[in-house]
Amino acid sequence: MLYREVGEFKTSYAADQQTFPIRFDKLAYFIILAFAFLVVPFLINDYWANAVLLPFLIFGIAAIGLNILTGYCGQVSLGSGGFMAVGAYACYKLMTGFPDMNLIICIILSGGVTALVGILFGLPSLRIKGFYLAVATLAAQFFLVWLFNKVGWFYNYSASGQINAPEREMLGIVISGPNSSPQAVYLVCLSFLTVLALIARNLTRGAFGRKWMAIRDMDIAAEIIGVNPLMAKLTAFGVSSFYVGIAGALLFSVYLGAVEVGEVFGIQKSFLVLFMIIIGGLGSIFGSLAGAAFLVLMPVVLKNVMVGSLGWPVDIAAHFEFLIVGSLIVFFLIVEPHGFAMLWRIIKEKLRLWPFPH
Amino acid sequence: MPAEFYYGVEVFLNGLMAGVMYSLVALGFVLIFKASGIFNYAQGIMALFAAMTLVGFQEGQIPFAHLINAVFGTEVHHFGWTMPAFFAILFALGVMLLFAFLVEKLILKHLVNQEPIILFMATIGLAYFMEGFGDLMWGSNVKKLDIGIPQGGNFWIEENTAFLGGADFYGFYLDTLDIYATVIAAVLVTSLVLFSQYTKTGRALRAVADDHQAALSVGISLRSIWVIVWGIAGFVALVAGIMWGSKSGVQFSLSLIALKALPVLMLGGFTSIPGAIIGGLIIGVGEKMFEFLIGAPLLGGATENWFAYMLALVFLVFRPQGLFGEKIIERV
Numbered sequence: 001m002l003y004r005e006v007g008e009f010k011t012s013y014a015a016d017q018q019t020f021p022i023r024f025d026k027l028a029y030f031i032i033l034a035f036a037f038l039v040v041p042f043l044i045n046d047y048w049a050n051a052v053l054l055p056f057l058i059f060g061i062a063a064i065g066l067n068i069l070t071g072y073c074g075q076v077s078l079g080s081g082g083f084m085a086v087g088a089y090a091c092y093k094l095m096t097g098f099p100d101m102n103l104i105i106c107i108i109l110s111g112g113v114t115a116l117v118g119i120l121f122g123l124p125s126l127r128i129k130g131f132y133l134a135v136a137t138l139a140a141q142f143f144l145v146w147l148f149n150k151v152g153w154f155y156n157y158s159a160s161g162q163i164n165a166p167e168r169e170m171l172g173i174v175i176s177g178p179n180s181s182p183q184a185v186y187l188v189c190l191s192f193l194t195v196l197a198l199i200a201r202n203l204t205r206g207a208f209g210r211k212w213m214a215i216r217d218m219d220i221a222a223e224i225i226g227v228n229p230l231m232a233k234l235t236a237f238g239v240s241s242f243y244v245g246i247a248g249a250l251l252f253s254v255y256l257g258a259v260e261v262g263e264v265f266g267i268q269k270s271f272l273v274l275f276m277i278i279i280g281g282l283g284s285i286f287g288s289l290a291g292a293a294f295l296v297l298m299p300v301v302l303k304n305v306m307v308g309s310l311g312w313p314v315d316i317a318a319h320f321e322f323l324i325v326g327s328l329i330v331f332f333l334i335v336e337p338h339g340f341a342m343l344w345r346i347i348k349e350k351l352r353l354w355p356f357p358h
Numbered sequence: 359m360p361a362e363f364y365y366g367v368e369v370f371l372n373g374l375m376a377g378v379m380y381s382l383v384a385l386g387f388v389l390i391f392k393a394s395g396i397f398n399y400a401q402g403i404m405a406l407f408a409a410m411t412l413v414g415f416q417e418g419q420i421p422f423a424h425l426i427n428a429v430f431g432t433e434v435h436h437f438g439w440t441m442p443a444f445f446a447i448l449f450a451l452g453v454m455l456l457f458a459f460l461v462e463k464l465i466l467k468h469l470v471n472q473e474p475i476i477l478f479m480a481t482i483g484l485a486y487f488m489e490g491f492g493d494l495m496w497g498s499n500v501k502k503l504d505i506g507i508p509q510g511g512n513f514w515i516e517e518n519t520a521f522l523g524g525a526d527f528y529g530f531y532l533d534t535l536d537i538y539a540t541v542i543a544a545v546l547v548t549s550l551v552l553f554s555q556y557t558k559t560g561r562a563l564r565a566v567a568d569d570h571q572a573a574l575s576v577g578i579s580l581r582s583i584w585v586i587v588w589g590i591a592g593f594v595a596l597v598a599g600i601m602w603g604s605k606s607g608v609q610f611s612l613s614l615i616a617l618k619a620l621p622v623l624m625l626g627g628f629t630s631i632p633g634a635i636i637g638g639l640i641i642g643v644g645e646k647m648f649e650f651l652i653g654a655p656l657l658g659g660a661t662e663n664w665f666a667y668m669l670a671l672v673f674l675v676f677r678p679q680g681l682f683g684e685k686i687i688e689r690v
Contacts, residue, residue, distance in 0.1 A: 076475060076478075124671060124674065124675050127674065127675050128674045128675070130474065130475065131397050131474070131475075131478060131628075132624060132674055134478075135620045135621065135623075135624055135667070135670065136667075136670070136671045136674060138617065138620065138667050139621075139664060139667030139668050139670070139671040142663050142664035142667055143664040143667070143668060145663075146661070146663050146664050267617070271482065274479075274482075275482075278479055313424070315424075315493075315498060316424055316425060316494065319490045319491075319493040319494040319498065320490060320494065321490065322486050322487070322489045322490030322493070323486075323487055323490030323491050323494060324490070325483075325486050325490075326483045326484060326485070326486030326487025326488070326489070326490060327483070327487050328483075329479065329480070329482065329483030329486065330465055330480050330483040330484060330487065333469065333472075333476055333479060333480045333483065334465070334468040334469060334480075337472065337476055
């Protein structure tokens, strides 16, 4: 019962493309989902929600977004922080401009706004490639942060230059602002992540995903076999920015509540999301989530061990965090350039043949 | 001539000086990129680390003092001696060479034949590692670096150019440190060019840059070349670290100049040493002039943060290989 399928029994294309070809996996997936939706809300408190679960869910969305662009379409972006800022500020303008609009609609619309900005900054990708493009996305990062800092319209001319999320309700429950309960916020973020991950999985195994992967593997060859690079690259930029924008909007509206753009959406965030997908696995939805979980959990664990148990000063723990993250990235690239997702796949291959490995 | 014009000229000159500083960092990138095809994101952190090490040696700091204190409950910070600048520079250089050796041994050796983007990400990881390591070793406080280069406005230039303008013009203000930096950069570039043109190792370096496999087949050891190149890049990082460190103190923001060096490289082309210099000058002058003419009066200032990237972005759309880069030819 633990695991099945000792060989290839597939007879149709649909069977080959299944997300969960093994019944045990499917069962495990639904059990985890049910656990996350039905049990976890009763277990969490403020600390767990704010320190671990919410950042994981939100950065999970951002990581899936970046993975679509970098992992599936092969366009490296260092501008995720800037695009998250676009999502956050779009959400803020929508929330304050249309006070009666449902917050969920605001967040989805701000994802749409970010998608448009992403397509705009994706246009140079048709001419430039590789590092050059990575550096070009840095332009987006710095320009957007500067823009939100300097132009008063974006933060409604507030004296501090910060944006603050007003209180919004859904079905009578407060989901944003200082009075929201961790359970409600958790469920909102979890629903977004579940739906978006499902969409991403289906997009990437459909026609769009195959076009993106063709472009990633070799763009000239892809062009010759009939993939339109303009469409493929721009849709990748658009979809990816949509995800990243939603992550930014969630981060601002339901999680942090107040945002100062240079601090929250700086270049460090871009790198953080990039590391999530490197460690998790390029070109894998599961990998994006695994990477996000790892990089969110690790600082918390390190801090608890070094500051809490060993009693070291906070700054030394922070230095160790950098050191460990850096060495882990190098280590993963050397040992397994495809990250956690690949390790998981290898384990599964072994399990599928078990107990008859030959 | 109106005073604004002279002020504009001064901004232009200061832009040139800032450009020299960018070029110093960009130079390190070009060296490594040419010889190994690796885009070394850690170059900026290397400059920071080198400067930290230099200060650490000069002031006789005990490495990992904070960590030792935290673990053993002791209170040690300094050995109690100070080292002359010259020896400190030598020791710091030694550390950078050791670093180059270790990078090759522990990282690059295992990543031969990987895609460039994987190597690029590995250097980002390396940058994070060094940031944590450097802070752990020498502490993360802002340090003052002083190896005896004079600083402040240069009175000689100020006095001798004052006659150009009217009564309200007091001459051009140029930082002496920047002038030193310019001279040092010129010496550095000249010696690097001479080294790569007229020595045996230099020839080997150029051969590797041209074609890895052909170089291997005539008996050039790729791995020792990489150590040498990373060593030279470490040296360039040390020079850049000294210059930037004396200018604005040794602190984390030093590593961000690495990001500024990226547009410099894109303008100049990743493979050209003169390109790095000229790209640096264009970016330096461009961002200062843009801030002076358009940014500060019309856009609310602080445009220096993004101008360089935007310039490079627009430029790349028209000429993807940069000003001096080799033409990119792609085959299926």
